[in-house]
Amino acid sequence: MRISDQDVRHLEALAALRLAPADREPMRVHLERILEYMEQLNAVDVTGVPPTSHVLDAGNVLRDDQVVASLPVADVLRNAPDASGSFYRVPRFVGEAEAEA
């Protein structure tokens, strides 16, 4: 599978990553080589074979809908890069488009 520079940029957008320009070409080459290696799977006859969804015969698990204690908000927010009260704080983004227009 040929991977183009444009493909890598598209993957970055999907994955929320932004490679430095100098890192993009080595990444493209690595991805291409690895995907080429994976093409060996095309030679395997998988007609009528179901995909694995779980390795053992596990079923769905249900439990009673009981209220139990959850982690204290302060303990959880201690790891936030920015918080306000019991909320995570992020840069303003609602109304940005209007402001730029």
Next chain:
Amino acid sequence: MNPALLTIEEQARLLRSRELAPLDLVDAALGRIATLDPQLHAVPQVFAAEARERAKQLANETPGGPLWGIPWLAKDVLTTRLGRTTCGSRILENFRSPYDATVVARLEAAGAILLGKTNMDEFAMGSSTENSAWGPTRNPWNPECVPGGSSGGSAAAVAADLASFALGTDTGGSIRQPAAFCGVVGFKPTYGRVSRYGLVAFASSLDQVGPLTKTVRDAVLVYEAIAGHDAHDSTSLDKPVDRLATDGPAALRGVRVGVPRDFVAQGMDAAAAADFDATLRAAVAAGATLVDVRLERAPASIAVYYIVATAEAAANLSRFDGVRYTHRTAQAGDLATLFAASRTEGFGAEVQRRILLGTYVLSSGYYDAYYLRAQKVRTLIRRDFERAFATCDVIAMPTSPTPAFRIGERAADPLQMYLSDVFTVPANLAGLPAISIPTSTVGGLPLGVQLYAPPLGEARLLQAAEGLEAGLGFQRLGQRGAV
């Protein structure tokens, strides 16, 4: 004799008879960490004060089970309220978990003493522990060589007697391969046998927690403390954990050992191949019968694994977003910039490569060709094992095609690094329990052999491993007076 060099079994006997106190063991381990870890770099976080405090508390109690008072180390992908849980990544550099992983809580309840956190490949992605944001760990047998990975810190620490045991995690061999490279025992239980609650997810359908220990018996002791159902992990199996008897050397008598010769012949280093043959002879001498088995699709395991594992990783790692508990970029900009810049600054190159690969195989137009096809071939690999286990009790394979390689040797070629996992990934794809035990050394570096068993065949697997271990008579690094 430094008590840090003893096995858990031996230490527990001395604790029960009060010839040793928990603090003696903790101080012996801390002493070795202070002396040896500046070079090895296996334990980036040490909880010396907390561990000594806990040891003093325990001294007022009646000695409990086999792990009571035993110092241990957690791979840094397991959440601990003590210290930070970084997963070897800058993106979690300052993350302090508000809760303990279930395995950590169970060991705490068993009276084991957490000494620190071990180094690892970032988010458990790697086979050498070179991909840690905190720098590589070195192999205690030869500091120019890697300890294997991704649980390389755990393996190096146990090999150098920095702790009595360590926990690792195994997604494609990350317990067993470093165990082999460092001359210790590494055990991956059946998928779902041990809770994954508090194991920071890499590939959820493959990840499993397990012990790295000095002996198979010690692996049994740790396994029995951590295994079993956990309401916090709905994929953990709600089935009783077998108590394991031991018959010592006789445990291999009458055991049918399957050998997939066609598969094993591929890409083996000559010394490793000779060692595997010698190991099979030792198994026969201990009473085992060898059976030829065929794992026709096993050679496709690496291709399947790096599709399934990266797809799951791409999904799992989307939670690291610069908003809730990770590094956040200092770059100004909109929300999309915050996400992308925080992630790109926080993740190392291998993690980014796997996220992009996983994103590719799941993306529109490629999902059927890569991800779905890989999951179908995975079914065929599982069926190969089902067929093989109809004619044998356990399957033997080398753990790695080579002994430990030199630091930097494979860093430039990710595909070459992936191929070194060829004998370990099939166990994860099929959910099977597998154990690596040390066999011998070549050029001053240890080699390992693996045994695989059917799902939930832990009792059979560990008994056979103990029999083989006795037959091989491997001398640990600490028994050789080398460190």
